[in-house]
């Protein structure tokens with residue numbers, strides 16, 4: 491038998507831990523979201539039978555291991571030891587984590603890896619340090635074609651990243667400390683959930699610096715905060731505090747800066763003990779109407795994915811391979 495690589499071993503450990511975390515009650519302090527309007531309900535539900543059986547998720551710090559086989563320079567790519575969480579950190583704090591084309595290319599590779607790793611169930615996107623999540627495209631590298639690394643033709647390759655996050659069949663959580671502005675603001679909006687630190691600042695700067703995002707940056711924003719507020723945010727290009735952003739529906743919760751990662755990891759753990767297939771389909775379902783044909787394709791692709799795992803789906807393939815007519819008669823025509 492071929493020896494198991496370190497990567498495969500890591501992956502196996504994460505899958506086993508996911509099962510263990512589900513069946514073993516892990517009693518610890520309940521998730522407390524000071525700003526959550528449903529805190530009372532959340533606290534009450536801790537006494538129901540689900541919580542008696544499953545307990546609370548652990549609030550222990552995650553232990554991160556670099557998953558950097560691809561030698562990144564502009565990002566840090568990590569996976570939590572023993573649990574299904576990946577973390578992608580934009581690592582240009584001296585530029586307030588502005589992205590250049592290389593940064594985006596590296597993020598795309600890391601997201602691809604996290605998608606393909608079956609032991610990963612949730613991905614955190616964040617920025618290095620506490621001053622910025624991301625300040626958008628690196629203006630020093632902006633050319634008339636878009637953003638270009640030295641000797642390259644310019645492009646707007648962050649648009650590919652936005653589509654990748656939107657279609658990725660696992661939840662992506664933006665963990666925001668400091669500025670999330672310009673294209674950085676669009677990135678957090680494209681993520682499925684946003685957990686903000688109390689020092690977070692949100693806003694679009696495009697109209698001030700001669701740029702705009704008329705794609706997801708406009709349509710998703712309008713869905714999140716409503717058409718009037720979206721116009722305000724783009725036309726005036728003001729900045730908003732974390733609490734204003736929470737009131738507007740731009741973020742899921744706001745926590746003290748020193749609890750940002752703990753809270754985010756706790757949300758990841760809560761997601762991880764739920765059904766991966768349910769989460770996968772819900773993500774595509776929640777995007778489907780807005781994403782039109784692409785949304786339908788994503789949702790329907792999930793149906794095919796599940797169908798391939800059924801006896802009925804398999805009978806068609808097996809019959810074809812055995813050069814015989816398929817026998818679908820044993821499968822009921824359900825009402």
Ligand SMILES: CC(C)(COP(=O)(O)OP(=O)(O)OC[C@H]1O[C@@H](n2cnc3c(N)ncnc32)[C@H](O)[C@@H]1OP(=O)(O)O)[C@@H](O)C(=O)NCCC(=O)NCCSC(=O)CCC(=O)c1ccccc1C(=O)O
Nearest residue numbers: 584585586588625626627628629630669672673695701703
């Ligand atoms: C983020 C700030 C508000 C932070 O202010 P402050 O804390 O005072 O720090 P500074 O001293 O300003 O900055 C420190 C240092 O970082 C450099 N820097 C910061 N942001 C950028 C940036 N975006 N590009 C290049 N460099 C940046 C800054 O120059 C300083 O360097 P020094 O050498 O120390 O002087 C503030 O920094 C700020 O307002 N930054 C600019 C924000 C901005 O306008 N971003 C660009 C918006 S446009 C965009 O992101 C387009 C993205 C895109 O590709 C796109 C294209 C097409 C469709 C959609 C999109 C999309 O939106 O994604």
